[in-house]
Amino acid sequence: MELRKYLLPALMSVTLLSGCSLFSGEEDVVKMAPLPKVENQFNPQEAWSTSVGDGVGDFYSNLHPAWQDDTVYAADRFGIVKALDANNGKVKWKVDLSENPGFFSHNISALLSGGVTVSGNLLYIGSERGQVYALNTEDGKIVWQAKAAGEALSRPVVSDGLVLIHTSNGMLQGFDQATGAAKWSVNLDMPALSLRGESAPATAFGGAIVGGDNGRVSAVILSQGQLIWQQRISQPSGATEIDRLSDVDTTPVIVNGVVYALAYNGNLSALDLRSGQILWKREIGGVKDLIVDAGRIFTVDQDDRVIALNTDGGVAIWRQSELLHRNLTSPVLFNGYLVVGDSEGYVHWMNTDDGRFVAQQKVDSSGFQTEPVVAGDKLLIQAKGGEVYAITR
Numbered sequence: 001m002e003l004r005k006y007l008l009p010a011l012m013s014v015t016l017l018s019g020c021s022l023f024s025g026e027e028d029v030v031k032m033a034p035l036p037k038v039e040n041q042f043n044p045q046e047a048w049s050t051s052v053g054d055g056v057g058d059f060y061s062n063l064h065p066a067w068q069d070d071t072v073y074a075a076d077r078f079g080i081v082k083a084l085d086a087n088n089g090k091v092k093w094k095v096d097l098s099e100n101p102g103f104f105s106h107n108i109s110a111l112l113s114g115g116v117t118v119s120g121n122l123l124y125i126g127s128e129r130g131q132v133y134a135l136n137t138e139d140g141k142i143v144w145q146a147k148a149a150g151e152a153l154s155r156p157v158v159s160d161g162l163v164l165i166h167t168s169n170g171m172l173q174g175f176d177q178a179t180g181a182a183k184w185s186v187n188l189d190m191p192a193l194s195l196r197g198e199s200a201p202a203t204a205f206g207g208a209i210v211g212g213d214n215g216r217v218s219a220v221i222l223s224q225g226q227l228i229w230q231q232r233i234s235q236p237s238g239a240t241e242i243d244r245l246s247d248v249d250t251t252p253v254i255v256n257g258v259v260y261a262l263a264y265n266g267n268l269s270a271l272d273l274r275s276g277q278i279l280w281k282r283e284i285g286g287v288k289d290l291i292v293d294a295g296r297i298f299t300v301d302q303d304d305r306v307i308a309l310n311t312d313g314g315v316a317i318w319r320q321s322e323l324l325h326r327n328l329t330s331p332v333l334f335n336g337y338l339v340v341g342d343s344e345g346y347v348h349w350m351n352t353d354d355g356r357f358v359a360q361q362k363v364d365s366s367g368f369q370t371e372p373v374v375a376g377d378k379l380l381i382q383a384k385g386g387e388v389y390a391i392t393r
Contacts, residue, residue: 078112245265288329
């Protein structure tokens, strides 16, 4: 049984059922925090916006733009993939990966879900149908297409000649970057109940570090697909099924031989890269990707607190609690500020030293689900309705 991640945050932000209320019927609710009042220190500007199909609607999706060589690549859930000019948003090419069974039939959605990732002259996207596509960046033509072991929900990661895909049934697979041939698979184990979504692996020194739905962080040798260590950072506990969720769905971050990983209902942990030994841990849980920068860790917990900690022991530096249950995206650093989007379509800019708001803007009424992407002097963010925005200071 899978608990869809797109459903769980919606419950948490709009009608959060506290404690065991999701299963016991208690009526206590926690509502989305009201929009904080911010006196803008500067006014972010929309450089351009372009529609990319019909977006993702209310479905969980890890689709977000990618940027390379003055071109932005973006996709919608149905199967539309576009290459856009990063300077003005104009379409360079467009392809449709949905299937057309016949002249009188409607196209069958490709259900794109994992990506977009660009590396060299290839663009990689995964789908809920278990398909992994490699497209030519020049014209969007399919170079290869491979079948994964399950839904390809994580962002494809390219390293050491491989495309790494973490599927919904707990398999980490390595595909040949040039041909799409399956090289190896590692079973990371699955609990009976999990959040929808999978950790994208982080890579370093010929290895991949990836989180699993069983609360463990695993290290895999890329050349062989061999598991070399596992470390549990979340232990299922509590009275309800939600309390016992222990997924590590965030992408681990590797800095100076230390792996930083975050579990839902678990811990923010620092692990030794070589051995997996826990160096320190803090009782912070979440499903949003971390940032580690200049001795600081920036994260968003499961209640949408934005938190800054130091890397030396995980001591909290500041907490920003005015965005509770607003379904924040993962944070990103841009122009020296910490930036997040929310489910109502606002983008919030914070001072990295103290967490205070420095700017706020309403961008899109359909809201945001995936993190902004830094593209040179622009910040790209894709709305659930399918619009891609380029924002400047």
